[in-house]
Amino acid sequence: MSEHILFLTGKLAEKQLNQILAKMQPEFTYTVHQLGIKVAALMTAEMIGRRLKDTFNADRIMVPGRCRGDLDILSAKLGIPVERGPEELKDLPVYFGKQALHIDLSHYDVKIFAEIVDAPKIAVDEVIKRAYYYQSNGANVIDIGCLPDTPFDHLEDIIKGLKQEGFQVSIDSLETDDLLRGANAGADYMLSLHESTLWVADEVDATPIIIPEKHTDISSLDSCIATLQAKNKAFIVDPILDPIHFGFTESVVRYHTVRQKYPDIEMMLGVGNITELTHADTAGMNAILLGICSELNIKHILATEVSQHASRAIKEADIARRIMFAAKENNTLPKHISPDLMALHEASPFPYQLTEIEEFAAQVKDPSFRIQISPDGVHIYNRDGMHSAIDPFDLYPKLNVENDGGHAFYLGVELARAETAWQLGKRFDQDQALNWGCAAKTTEQTVDLHTFKPAGTTFKKT
Numbered sequence: 001m002s003e004h005i006l007f008l009t010g011k012l013a014e015k016q017l018n019q020i021l022a023k024m025q026p027e028f029t030y031t032v033h034q035l036g037i038k039v040a041a042l043m044t045a046e047m048i049g050r051r052l053k054d055t056f057n058a059d060r061i062m063v064p065g066r067c068r069g070d071l072d073i074l075s076a077k078l079g080i081p082v083e084r085g086p087e088e089l090k091d092l093p094v095y096f097g098k099q100a101l102h103i104d105l106s107h108y109d110v111k112i113f114a115e116i117v118d119a120p121k122i123a124v125d126e127v128i129k130r131a132y133y134y135q136s137n138g139a140n141v142i143d144i145g146c147l148p149d150t151p152f153d154h155l156e157d158i159i160k161g162l163k164q165e166g167f168q169v170s171i172d173s174l175e176t177d178d179l180l181r182g183a184n185a186g187a188d189y190m191l192s193l194h195e196s197t198l199w200v201a202d203e204v205d206a207t208p209i210i211i212p213e214k215h216t217d218i219s220s221l222d223s224c225i226a227t228l229q230a231k232n233k234a235f236i237v238d239p240i241l242d243p244i245h246f247g248f249t250e251s252v253v254r255y256h257t258v259r260q261k262y263p264d265i266e267m268m269l270g271v272g273n274i275t276e277l278t279h280a281d282t283a284g285m286n287a288i289l290l291g292i293c294s295e296l297n298i299k300h301i302l303a304t305e306v307s308q309h310a311s312r313a314i315k316e317a318d319i320a321r322r323i324m325f326a327a328k329e330n331n332t333l334p335k336h337i338s339p340d341l342m343a344l345h346e347a348s349p350f351p352y353q354l355t356e357i358e359e360f361a362a363q364v365k366d367p368s369f370r371i372q373i374s375p376d377g378v379h380i381y382n383r384d385g386m387h388s389a390i391d392p393f394d395l396y397p398k399l400n401v402e403n404d405g406g407h408a409f410y411l412g413v414e415l416a417r418a419e420t421a422w423q424l425g426k427r428f429d430q431d432q433a434l435n436w437g438c439a440a441k442t443t444e445q446t447v448d449l450h451t452f453k454p455a456g457t458t459f460k461k462t
Helices: 009-025 045-051 070-076 089-101 124-137 153-163 176-184 218-232 248-263 282-296 314-330 354-363 405-424
Strands: 005-007 029-034 059-061 082-084 111-116 141-145 168-172 187-191 207-210 268-269 300-303 369-373 377-382 385-389
Touching: 005 009, 009 029, 009 089, 009 354, 059 377, 070 082, 082 176, 082 354, 111 124, 124 141, 141 153, 141 187, 153 176, 168 176, 176 187, 207 218, 218 248, 248 268, 248 282, 248 314, 248 369, 282 314, 300 405, 354 369, 354 377, 354 385, 369 405, 377 405
Parallel strands: 005 029, 005 059, 059 082, 111 141, 111 300, 141 168, 168 187, 187 207, 268 300
Antiparallel strands: 369 377, 377 385
């Protein structure tokens, strides 16, 4: 017996909702019920509780995505699960398709090493604060980067302080003295050993990350791998990812070659050589790089946030690893899984065409302005008519708000958002901020990373 769903809507959207559901030809049966309000977005849980007298034998109820209020309380009152649908009716087919996949983004199989590259110049407390910031964005291991010819007297204090706070830690240096000091202080990993310095792995318990003796010579990894395997010691191999125009493509081939030769070894990809050294938005880079990790079964990446344009790189890598894991588990392309890496554009930016917006406008009988966008431009309408433009300044003389500063300010903000959305190909929803994915700061991210400290956290002194 198929599921029966009750869709609640308003007068303006009722016709379109019926049309969309009919085209979907869903496996479930449904009833569309107009709740006696004009605009569906104004619906609230309390209003539904008062007005809904018949649940039409539904197994669950779907309300508009912008419906406000506590749906759990409403579900308990009605004795039927009540859930929010997508904010746009046009997204219903995608919404139900996504549900069918049962996509879960809580899982991943790639560990993020977040490097603090200038640790010798930072006090212990400041390193710990930055570590918490990176952890909040998805980092699993805090990598302590040493600097050439730079004294690092408080190296042990930093590592011990991080370990006391519960962090996994790696020490990152080509100097054996730094690696030994860091590992003896409690570091879990060492970056980076090669054939000539492999002896360090015998002196300490930290897991070594192995690189080629000579930069592009992966044959030098063979003896290291054989030695460590013979000793049954854990290790990770990093064939080194090079920047674009300085060996990038060849280095990707190198990773593939190592994986083909050693199907089961642990590997690391240093994504910072691409995200830091390419002036382009890093979200797409992280998506591609984590896709390579997914295909080559690389379980560790080294990420940095040094350049200002790469200030979201760790968060992006966290999202990308989850998307790629979900796509791989569901044997699907990494599409329609999460919009969080879609900072500039959207998969479906214009849910309504001009003719549909004109139809909505014809139904409006009140003075409140509605703003929508289509491929043709920005549209604003109320009972007095509809106006369209590409430049919002062209609309101002037609709106008659010269003597209403507050209203003019509001419309200016909304029309500016609409123009930006139209230019970039993003979704615009009136009264909602544009969705920049993980590229924009959230309220929690507005603190400076040098002063970030989770509420209730106390730093222990070493």
